[in-house]
Amino acid sequence: MAVLFQKIPTLLHGGDYNPDQWLDRPDILEEDIRMMKKAGVNTATVGVFSWSALEPEEGVFHFDWLHKIMDKLYENGIYTVLATPTGARPAWMDEKYPSVLRVEHDGRRNHHSGRHNHCMSSSEYRAQVEKIDTKLAKEFGNHPGLILWHISNELSGECYCDNCKKRFQEYLREKYHNDIEELNKQWWTSFWSRHFNSFDQIEPPYDNGEHSILGLNLDWKRFNSWNMKDYMVFERKILKKYTPDIPVTSNFMKLFEQLDYADLAKELDIVSWDGYPRWNNDYETVADTAAELSFDHAVMRGLKKDKPFMLMESTPSLVNWNTYNKIKCPGILRASSIQTIGCGSDTIQYFQWRKGRGAAEQFHGAVVDHLGRDDTRVFKEVSEVGELLKKLSPVTGSKVCSKAAILFDWSNRWAIKDMQGMAQDTKNYEKEVLKFYKVHLQSGINADIVFPLENLSAYSLVVLPMCYTMSEEVGAWIKEYVKNGGTVVATYLTAYVNENTLAYLGGFPGAGLGEVFGMYAEELDTLYPNDSNSVLMKKGFTAPVKDYCELIKLTGAEVLGTYQSDFYAGMPAATVHSYGKGKAYYLGTRMKESDLIRFFTPIWKDSCIEKVDMTEGVEYLKRTAEDGSTFDFYVNYTANPVMVTLVKDGVDLLTGKSVSGEVVVEPFNGVVVK
Numbered sequence: 001m002a003v004l005f006q007k008i009p010t011l012l013h014g015g016d017y018n019p020d021q022w023l024d025r026p027d028i029l030e031e032d033i034r035m036m037k038k039a040g041v042n043t044a045t046v047g048v049f050s051w052s053a054l055e056p057e058e059g060v061f062h063f064d065w066l067h068k069i070m071d072k073l074y075e076n077g078i079y080t081v082l083a084t085p086t087g088a089r090p091a092w093m094d095e096k097y098p099s100v101l102r103v104e105h106d107g108r109r110n111h112h113s114g115r116h117n118h119c120m121s122s123s124e125y126r127a128q129v130e131k132i133d134t135k136l137a138k139e140f141g142n143h144p145g146l147i148l149w150h151i152s153n154e155l156s157g158e159c160y161c162d163n164c165k166k167r168f169q170e171y172l173r174e175k176y177h178n179d180i181e182e183l184n185k186q187w188w189t190s191f192w193s194r195h196f197n198s199f200d201q202i203e204p205p206y207d208n209g210e211h212s213i214l215g216l217n218l219d220w221k222r223f224n225s226w227n228m229k230d231y232m233v234f235e236r237k238i239l240k241k242y243t244p245d246i247p248v249t250s251n252f253m254k255l256f257e258q259l260d261y262a263d264l265a266k267e268l269d270i271v272s273w274d275g276y277p278r279w280n281n282d283y284e285t286v287a288d289t290a291a292e293l294s295f296d297h298a299v300m301r302g303l304k305k306d307k308p309f310m311l312m313e314s315t316p317s318l319v320n321w322n323t324y325n326k327i328k329c330p331g332i333l334r335a336s337s338i339q340t341i342g343c344g345s346d347t348i349q350y351f352q353w354r355k356g357r358g359a360a361e362q363f364h365g366a367v368v369d370h371l372g373r374d375d376t377r378v379f380k381e382v383s384e385v386g387e388l389l390k391k392l393s394p395v396t397g398s399k400v401c402s403k404a405a406i407l408f409d410w411s412n413r414w415a416i417k418d419m420q421g422m423a424q425d426t427k428n429y430e431k432e433v434l435k436f437y438k439v440h441l442q443s444g445i446n447a448d449i450v451f452p453l454e455n456l457s458a459y460s461l462v463v464l465p466m467c468y469t470m471s472e473e474v475g476a477w478i479k480e481y482v483k484n485g486g487t488v489v490a491t492y493l494t495a496y497v498n499e500n501t502l503a504y505l506g507g508f509p510g511a512g513l514g515e516v517f518g519m520y521a522e523e524l525d526t527l528y529p530n531d532s533n534s535v536l537m538k539k540g541f542t543a544p545v546k547d548y549c550e551l552i553k554l555t556g557a558e559v560l561g562t563y564q565s566d567f568y569a570g571m572p573a574a575t576v577h578s579y580g581k582g583k584a585y586y587l588g589t590r591m592k593e594s595d596l597i598r599f600f601t602p603i604w605k606d607s608c609i610e611k612v613d614m615t616e617g618v619e620y621l622k623r624t625a626e627d628g629s630t631f632d633f634y635v636n637y638t639a640n641p642v643m644v645t646l647v648k649d650g651v652d653l654l655t656g657k658s659v660s661g662e663v664v665v666e667p668f669n670g671v672v673v674k
């Protein structure tokens with residue numbers, strides 16, 4: 001079994017614990033342990049942002065308090081996830097070494113402030129990090145309670161200092177084989193007199209600098225993500241030098257834009273993330289919020305498919321950084337916790353354990369709030385999660401096994417956002433990927449998220465939404481998959497440009513995919529928000545479409561649907577083409593979810609993917625253990641009891657009772673059938 005931690009081979013329950021806020025209150029620290037045990041907590045994440053408590057002056061280290069805390073936790077059956085404190089710097093460092101401070105895109109250097117504003121390239125910063133991480137690894141690496149290293153916290157941001165500029169130039173020099181003409185060609189600098197004579201002339205895209213070269217913009221995004229990874233690996237190496245057997249993670253933030261998590265995750269042992277959905281908002285149903293959370297979990301699960309992931313942070317009640325910070329309504333914590341485990345997480349962790357009295361996250365939700373009592377609604381709901389995780393422990397180490405996958409690509413996302421043309425406010429790449437995920441989820445199909453060039457052999461269907469940027473290599477990867485019997489569904493905008501944003505010549509899709517799809521898109525019509533068209537599908541339904549309509553010409557594909565209006569009425573809007581042993585579907589326009597379900601239903605059947613008819617508001621998730629036993633999760637995200645027909649009979653882990661046929665799932669609750 002892919003159990004994350006041999007020391008504690010069960011589901012983890014706990015969260016960020018920042019006792020350095022309470023070192024003058026031993027009574028509170030004592031009370032914390034009692035309350036953690038009461039809430040069924042078995043893990044605590046300690047040390048996030050603790051640098052000034054650990055090293056109050058340069059070279060002066062205070063580790064006693066941390067020893068006492070970790071010892072105490074361990075004596076009480078609570079394991080420690082130990083963070084490096086590098087998410088925020090002490091004031092002495094910024095005073096003494098100003099080069100550690102980040103420079104903003106307007107060229108101004110930051111003052112000492114906040115968090116995550118260090119220059120990742122600064123050798124002075126890295127020297128300080130090496131010192132504190134080495135000390136921590138030597139001091140706590142052998143602690144019996146230590147199960148995991150947590151690098152920094154929510155890595156983010158970019159720096160425009162001269163140091164970073166030089167590193168960017170070096171990055172480009174390597175990428176373009178020290179050949180400036182190769183760069184000029186890929187960046188198409190012959191337009192607007194943008195030609196560079198040397199790598200030294202290239203600058204980051206400052207606020208008042210160069211933005212018209214799309215290849216430069218994209219390479220800057222890639223560089224920034226690479227530089228952050230380089231920094232993360234720098235921390236990882238220090239920890240691994242002293243504690244090679246302790247796994248390493250760094251907490252991600254769903255589809256965070258700046259960092260290519262698919263690339264960063266390769267350098268981590270375990271993927272973890274911080275999930276803060278806007279529950280009970282005024283613009284969507286709770287089930288819609290849940291579907292997006294399910295998608296975010298799938299993205300994180302997809303980053304390391306061979307093992308469970310961790311929900312490193314979530315709030316037991318509310319956050320404090322949205323425009324409106326509504327509390328989680330009763331039952332949401334329970335339902336979302338069952339869902340989170342169903343999606344492949346082996347942990348439910350919170351930020352934070354106890355609310356601080358002041359500063360940045362003063363009123364952010366916590367398990368223990370300013371009231372300090374263990375009979376609050378929130379404390380009781382957290383304790384209930386502690387109980388249900390114990391019941392779900394047989395799930396530990398099992399995996400979600402999917403036959404359908406959806407491609408997501410950070411480079412493509414950056415390039416689409418920067419692309420000139422189409423409608424700027426209806427590109428919606430991320431929303432479209434989410435839509436395809438929801439189409440599967442609503443049909444009881446747990447789709448995986450895949451990233452370019454990964455092994456696709458487990459999948460019989462791969463959806464390729466808006467794959468605008470595509471290298472020849474990725475094109476060949478898709479071609480090979482279809483040739484060997486895979487089915488793909490691609491959409492409008494497929495393979496318009498290469499990995500450096502150079503348009504393909506000779507018809508879209510490029511990257512060698514024209515022969516796979518048996519068609520080409522001659523034009524792309526961008527619709528105004530109030531425009532509409534519709535597609536008559538040969539399967540016998542008419543689907544209204546919006547935003548984008550590609551005008552498709554055939555070179556061997558069969559027509560599945562045609563446009564119904566505008567001058568291109570009667571032209572193909574959807575096609576299918578057999579290639580090798582597989583099939584390549586092309587959807588040249590944007591349909592709504594319910595029509596996509598109709599579009600996909602025969603494709604799922606052809607691909608041997610079982611559709612499960614679900615009651616609205618109920619999510620079906622499935623995990624499979626190494627011995628083949630399965631866990632079917634049914635989560636009810638409505639305020640009413642609902643009847644579901646079980647996919648398989650068995651024992652409900654949450655009640656211990658045998659269940660078969662139809663069962664009632666209570667409001668904001670779940671049934672988990674082994």
Ligand SMILES: [Zn+2]
Nearest residue numbers: 119159161164
């Ligand atoms: Zn910098």
